[in-house]
Amino acid sequence: MNLAIDAGGTNLRAQIWHNDNFIAATEAKSGSIGLYSWIETLLAKYREIKTIGISFAGQVEDGRIISAPNILVDEHNIRERVESKYGVTLKIENDLNCAVLAEAKEFGVQNICALYVGTGLGLGAMDGGRVIKGFKNVATEIGHIPYKKTPLKCGCSRDNCLELYASGSGIAKQIEHKRVSCGTTLKELERAGEIEIVELFQEALLVAAGTTLTLFNPQVLVLGGGIIEANPYLEEFILKNIKDYALSNSLEGVKICKSRLQNASLGGALLLKDFDD
Numbered sequence: 362m363n364l365a366i367d368a369g370g371t372n373l374r375a376q377i378w379h380n381d382n383f384i385a386a387t388e389a390k391s392g393s394i395g396l397y398s399w400i401e402t403l404l405a406k407y408r409e410i411k412t413i414g415i416s417f418a419g420q421v422e423d424g425r426i427i428s429a430p431n432i433l434v435d436e437h438n439i440r441e442r443v444e445s446k447y448g449v450t451l452k453i454e455n456d457l458n459c460a461v462l463a464e465a466k467e468f469g470v471q472n473i474c475a476l477y478v479g480t481g482l483g484l485g486a487m488d489g490g491r492v493i494k495g496f497k498n499v500a501t502e503i504g505h506i507p508y509k510k511t512p513l514k515c516g517c518s519r520d521n522c523l524e525l526y527a528s529g530s531g532i533a534k535q536i537e538h539k540r541v542s543c544g545t546t547l548k549e550l551e552r553a554g555e556i557e558i559v560e561l562f563q564e565a566l567l568v569a570a571g572t573t574l575t576l577f578n579p580q581v582l583v584l585g586g587g588i589i590e591a592n593p594y595l596e597e598f599i600l601k602n603i604k605d606y607a608l609s610n611s612l613e614g615v616k617i618c619k620s621r622l623q624n625a626s627l628g629g630a631l632l633l634k635d636f637d638d
């Protein structure tokens with residue numbers, strides 16, 4: 362049996378599979394139980410689990426959890442601890458790296474980028490079938506590319522990150538700073554006349570998409586995450602305006618479209634067992 366876990370900032374979601382057969386799904390709140398303890402409860406219940414794949418919304422390196430803003434971590438050295446105690450194989454990878462594995466399978470391509478816009482701004486990039494990870498597994502952190510100075514502070518402690526404009530958390534910070542009393546969705550902002558925040562978001566999104574295309578030259582650029590799902594017009598918006606934000610050669614033959622997957626991170630966690638670290 363294979364256990365796939367999507368450890369996100371709000372929920373821990375798990376699926377148990379036996380070969381290609383779905384067995385069960387379960388979930389818990391991310392702050393309510395430590396990830397290691399939760400895995401132990403699942404291993405106690407499903408004793409035939411042999412492999413575990415974890416998509417993790419935070420920084421990981423070599424089977425260790427380095428940082429996790431919103432997930433309760435009761436064991437940082439998670440791979441070694443679980444493998445030595447239970448005799449299973451565990452792989453843990455950043456959530457966007459997992460998402461791009463699932464998207465690559467969905468589109469049947471090996472050169473693909475997944476740009477996800479939700480609470481944060483995240484990117485997974487696959488080149489020739491390999492996920493680009495970098496020396497310390499922090500490659501493709503597009504949300505923290507220096508962009509424009511703001512009076513706001515990013516989670517990484519700087520004040521000029523792309524994520525401060527092109528993400529849900531960035532929008533929320535701008536609303537708080539401007540002391541605007543309205544909802545935080547793009548539609549609510551438009552209704553409240555806060556067009557500037559919406560336009561700053563849209564431009565930063567184009568910069569993120571254009572930078573991704575220019576740097577990685579993918580065959581497919583797939584757009585996902587809560588803000589993309591809630592605002593389907595953004596796909597058309599990017600297609601219409603991207604030529605001013607990307608190297609023209611990188612646009613030749615590229616397919617830019619929304620994700621078709623319900624939970625790409627979880628799907629990617631299930632695929633981790635088939636990929637080298």
Ligand SMILES: [Zn+2]
Pocket residue numbers: 504505515516517518519522524
């Ligand atoms: Zn940052």
